[in-house]
Amino acid sequence: MTKPMRQSKFAVFAMVGQTVKELFLPFIFFAMQGDHTFSRKLWWLAGFLLVSFIFGVLRWFFFTYDLNAHEITVNQGVFVKRHAHVPFERIQTLTKTQPVLFQPFGVYQVRLETSGEKDDQLTFNALTPAQIDTIARYRQAAQTKVSETLIDTKQPQVRATYHINQQELVRYALTSFGSLGIMGVIFTILSEVSNHLPQHVMMGLDGWLRGGSVMFYATLAAGVILVGMGVAFIKIYNQYYGFTLTRVGQHLAIARGLFTKHTMQLRTTRVQAVQLEQSLLRRALHLQTVSVLLASANQSEKNDTHQNVLMPVVQSGQVAEVIQPFLPTLQIPTLKRAATVRHALRYQMQYAVMWALGMFGLLLIANWLMATYLHFAAGFVWLVGLAGSLVVIWSISGWLCITDQRLTIADDMLAIQITPWFTKRQYYVRRDKIQGVRATQSLFMARHQAQHLQVVVRHGDSATYIKLRYLQADVVAQVNRWLIDVK
Amino acid sequence: MIPTNAKSLPQAAKKVWAVQAILVMGIVVLADICMNSLFQSHWSHAVMTAINVIFCAILALAIGRLLCIPYYYRYHKYLLTPDAVTIYRGFFLRKTETMPVNRIQNVDTEQGPILQYFHLQNVVIVTAAHNFKIETISEDVAQTLRDQLIAAARQAREVDADD
Numbered sequence: 272m273t274k275p276m277r278q279s280k281f282a283v284f285a286m287v288g289q290t291v292k293e294l295f296l297p298f299i300f301f302a303m304q305g306d307h308t309f310s311r312k313l314w315w316l317a318g319f320l321l322v323s324f325i326f327g328v329l330r331w332f333f334f335t336y337d338l339n340a341h342e343i344t345v346n347q348g349v350f351v352k353r354h355a356h357v358p359f360e361r362i363q364t365l366t367k368t369q370p371v372l373f374q375p376f377g378v379y380q381v382r383l384e385t386s387g388e389k390d391d392q393l394t395f396n397a398l399t400p401a402q403i404d405t406i407a408r409y410r411q412a413a414q415t416k417v418s419e420t421l422i423d424t425k426q427p428q429v430r431a432t433y434h435i436n437q438q439e440l441v442r443y444a445l446t447s448f449g450s451l452g453i454m455g456v457i458f459t460i461l462s463e464v465s466n467h468l469p470q471h472v473m474m475g476l477d478g479w480l481r482g483g484s485v486m487f488y489a490t491l492a493a494g495v496i497l498v499g500m501g502v503a504f505i506k507i508y509n510q511y512y513g514f515t516l517t518r519v520g521q522h523l524a525i526a527r528g529l530f531t532k533h534t535m536q537l538r539t540t541r542v543q544a545v546q547l548e549q550s551l552l553r554r555a556l557h558l559q560t561v562s563v564l565l566a567s568a569n570q571s572e573k574n575d576t577h578q579n580v581l582m583p584v585v586q587s588g589q590v591a592e593v594i595q596p597f598l599p600t601l602q603i604p605t606l607k608r609a610a611t612v613r614h615a616l617r618y619q620m621q622y623a624v625m626w627a628l629g630m631f632g633l634l635l636i637a638n639w640l641m642a643t644y645l646h647f648a649a650g651f652v653w654l655v656g657l658a659g660s661l662v663v664i665w666s667i668s669g670w671l672c673i674t675d676q677r678l679t680i681a682d683d684m685l686a687i688q689i690t691p692w693f694t695k696r697q698y699y700v701r702r703d704k705i706q707g708v709r710a711t712q713s714l715f716m717a718r719h720q721a722q723h724l725q726v727v728v729r730h731g732d733s734a735t736y737i738k739l740r741y742l743q744a745d746v747v748a749q750v751n752r753w754l755i756d757v758k
Numbered sequence: 759m760i761p762t763n764a765k766s767l768p769q770a771a772k773k774v775w776a777v778q779a780i781l782v783m784g785i786v787v788l789a790d791i792c793m794n795s796l797f798q799s800h801w802s803h804a805v806m807t808a809i810n811v812i813f814c815a816i817l818a819l820a821i822g823r824l825l826c827i828p829y830y831y832r833y834h835k836y837l838l839t840p841d842a843v844t845i846y847r848g849f850f851l852r853k854t855e856t857m858p859v860n861r862i863q864n865v866d867t868e869q870g871p872i873l874q875y876f877h878l879q880n881v882v883i884v885t886a887a888h889n890f891k892i893e894t895i896s897e898d899v900a901q902t903l904r905d906q907l908i909a910a911a912r913q914a915r916e917v918d919a920d921d
Contacts, residue, residue, distance in 0.1 A: 566886060703860075703861075705858075705861075706857065706861050706885040706886060706887040706888060707855060707856055707857040707858070707861065707885060707887075707888070707890075708855070708856050709853065709854065709855045709856075710853070710854040710855075710856075711851065711852065711853050711854075712851075712852050713850065713851055713852075714849070714850050714851075714852075717852065727885070727887055727888055728887065729885075729886045729887035730887070733887060733888070734887035734888040735887075751856050754842075754856065754858055755839075755841040755842040755856065755858045756841070
């Protein structure tokens with residue numbers, strides 16, 4: 272067992288910041304009382320900062336942690352003492368983050384996540400690399416059942432390493448769809464700004480825009496798209512710069528980031544499923560992203576989508592070969608076409624067109640309401656164009672959904688491929704990591720012996736449902752039998 | 759789709775659902791009457807009409823639920839085997855959910871006042887990722903089911919641990 276240790280002194284700033292945040296509203300409330308002069312307000316501010324500083328230092332002083340072979344204990348609280356004991360066995364991931372400000376001081380924020388269902392985790396504001404190494408070694412030793420005497424002496428051997436190269440990183444950033452989101456943000460900002468501009472400026476701008484030719488608008492649109500793509504590119508480049516994946520025994524370590532550096536360690540035994548993902552664009556370029564679904568206490572919606580990426584971009588044909596050294600027990604069986612019922616494609620297309628028309632119906636109602644109350648409505652040509660586009664988009668999506676479906680059972684591994692909304696995903700899940708299966712069918716489907724299948728896999732602190740559509744009932748029964756077949 | 763050896767819920771389940779639906783209807787009607795008597799003179803006619811329409815829709819759903827009780831009961835079954843627990847629901851829209859017993863993390867039972875009166879319980883089966891409910895089964899069966907599931911889960915885990 273170690274002596275109680277404190278965080279790096281840099282953590283005082285974070286603690287002070289936390290106290291400032293907590294006391295800010297009461298401070299504003301008191302500072303606003305009465306008619307104070309400017310110098311009095313300055314005194315108030317100085318007092319507030321002093322109290323925050325003292326509390327921050329006290330918080331830092333009373334925040335200690337100690338380690339033994341089995342658990343980490345965190346003690347904190349100035350007035351109300353809290354002690355958290357977390358067995359190393361329960362720790363799923365160890366995440367290090369180093370924002371730009373932390374870099375000159377060489378300290379990291381550290382998060383230890385457990386497998387509990389609620390969002391329970393231990394967070395350290397600032398630890399030095401030596402402190403983190405000690406925690407990581409204790410954890411690794413506890414999880415690999417190495418005897419205590421080896422803890423401080425033996426450094427485990429690195430078994431495999433993967434570095435992203437510049438070319439791959441650029442390719443990944445360029446094929447990211449983040450630019451669409453950024454464009455959305457740009458448009459939102461522009462519309463917000465336009466609401467607050469004086470009227471004569473808006474009139475001038477309006478006149479200037481009206482005077483433009485088609486070429487002018489095309490250039491403007493291209494400009495916005497380019498800016499959006501540029502920003503998205505920089506964002507992705509920053510997030511994945513220097514991406515390195517390392518395997519040491521049963522542990523994987525992921526390090527990435529240019530300005531803010533992230534490092535995460537996870538146990539391969541806690542991986543629930545491996546996911547290979549391809550957007551439409553990456554599909555054309557034969558590129559795939561490899562990530563894992565992980566059992567952790569992180570709430571799924573809070574979950575950083577980048578957190579579980581093992582390899583940002585890999586050539587489609589080389590995935591098995593590249594991933595093998597990192598997940599040696601992972602089998603990647605050849606995917607076979609899922610046995611759907613005879614007219615599955617037709618049923619899915621009917622369903623898709625119905626959805627598209629449903630959406631169109633809602634838009635028609637919105638259009639009618641706008642015409643009635645705002646005296647502004649889209650013309651007939653626009654509506655027909657919109658209906659056509661919706662039908663085409665939904666139909667292509669429906670077509671991909673059925674034609675891309677794959678399902679293979681190979682020993683203890685279930686391999687599934689689906690394409691919901693143009694993004695192709697392949698899942699490789701071991702039998703013992705599947706929590707359950709759901710089958711649904713409407714009366715119409717029952718006549719054709721068709722069923723939809725959902726495979727339930729844990730992801731974060733909740734579940735991911737992998738859905739296959741219009742399968743033959745026999746296939747669903749086969750998956751059911753395979754799942755509950757205990758050796 | 760539903761195997762013949764799947765078990766039905768006790769007959770009293772129908773009474774529980776009926777009481778629940780009637781309670782909802784009573785509360786809706788009462789709330790609507792209160793809203794009308796208190797706010798009719800303060801709020802505009804359009805707002806009051808919208809509120810009444812919403813209350814009527816909720817009332818219609820509760821009546822629908824009441825009328826459909828024999829249907830829900832007929833197609834709501836469960837099956838417990840040594841390896842898995844399966845629940846079946848619905849005829850027009852059929853749902854089946856299977857959970858292997860060795861994935862079960864814990865089994866909870868719940869009992870509100872209505873269920874207490876009829877000596878029934880809900881059993882909630884929890885895995886690492888999600889959970890599902892077997893609703894309104896008798897206390898004895900719930901207890902047996904709970905013990906059976908926990909024993910099966912423990913045994914399945916021991917087999918896994920031996921591996």
